[in-house]
Amino acid sequence: MARSSQPVTVTLGELRQFVDERVRVGHYASASEVVRAGLRALEREEAALDDWMRRKVQDALDDPRPDIPVDDVFARLRTRSAALLKSEEAGD
DSSP states (O other): OOOSSOOOOOOOTTHHHHHHHHHHTTSOSSHHHHHHHHHHHHHHHHHHHHHHHHHHHHHHHHOOSOOOOHHHHHHHHHHHHHHHHHHHHHHO
């Protein structure tokens, strides 16, 4: 039976103990299974983050409120930043 993928060497560092423990207690049959499960979990996490970001962008695009010019936004941010710096200096 031919392998569908080539072996990959990975340095786990301190994570090796975690992998070994998962195998030792019988949650997985091998270190390869642990790594594959971890990569599948990462794939799910990234897909969920992508979905969340797409929803946030769509919510922003669907927002009926008028746009705020970028110069106004940055002016407000500069004012807030200056006020924060001033209050921090006063507290010193």
